[in-house]
Amino acid sequence: MKIKQYRDLFIQTLSPIHGEGEAESFFYLILEANHQLKRIDLALRPDLDFTDAEILVWKTLVEQLKLEIPVQYLLGKTSFYGLDFEVNSSVLIPRPETEELVEWILESQRSKDESQKPRVLDIGTGSGCIAVSLAKNIPTASVYAIDVSEKALTIAKKNAEINEVDVTFITQNILQTENLGQQFDFIVSNPPYVRNLEKQEIRKNVLDNEPHLALFVEDNDALVFYRKIAELAQKNLTEKGQLFFEINQYLGKETAALLAEMGFKNIELRKDIYGNDRMIKATV
Secondary structure (H helix, E strand, O other), X not given: OEHHHHHHHHHHHHHHHHOHHHHHHHHHHHHHXXXXXXXXXXXXXXXXXXXXXXXXXXXXXXHHHHOOOOHHHHHOEEEEOOXXXXXXXXXXXXOHHHHHHHHHHHHHXXXXXOOOOOEEEEEOOOOOHHHHHHHHHOOOOEEEEEEOOHHHHHHHHHXXXXXXXXXXXXXXXXXXXXXXXXXXXXEEEOOOOEEHHHHHHOOHHHHOOOOXXXXXXXXXXXXXXXXXXXXXXXXXXXXXXXXXXXXXXHHHHHHHHHHHHOOOEXXXXXXXXXXXXXEEEXXX
């Protein structure tokens, strides 16, 4: 079958579930991952064919996509901040909003002396997307990353190897940590922040497949991770050290108020590309 013909069939099959635009994006992600072909290749070579064996592979993927299993998990990889990352169901799929957080951190570093060697800590690293991206873009940095999940750290370590960076990974439950044992120039975290009351807003493919440990917090203490990490930051950030968080879009003012009550300065709340309160920065 001609690839262009199969593309139309693929999009037609999945559009009722995912929408036409997302179905088309799935097609091209799989085409590039499994066949090393891009959209332009299909435009330039309209007579390209799939073999019967290749069609069988695609049919299997279609059945899994009908069940709303994330395409990134099916392919076992995704892209984040221009880098390649392995992912599986032990880690959250990196989001564009988190790329914005990484960019904000890098912006804050560009004005500093290049001879400085910042010490960086990523708490709740998951796939390692933040830690690895920072290590790749700040070559002089010493980067550390913590997660409670051994399975997540296995993936994060692979991603550090794939992207040829040195990150020190530590298995640790941050809620049971009293002191980080060393000083850092900045600490970043994208901790669990979705309240159970917000579950109805979460898409089925996320709710059914991504790790709840990394997503949800109890309704009665939604800022538990922010409070704990901020307490540790007070002890373990250097003078004028910076704290960066990705946050719950509905709790921007509450998170800023928490940091202000704890004595943090220069608190800045920033919106993401979708216009939602999504990240916050503060100094000790």
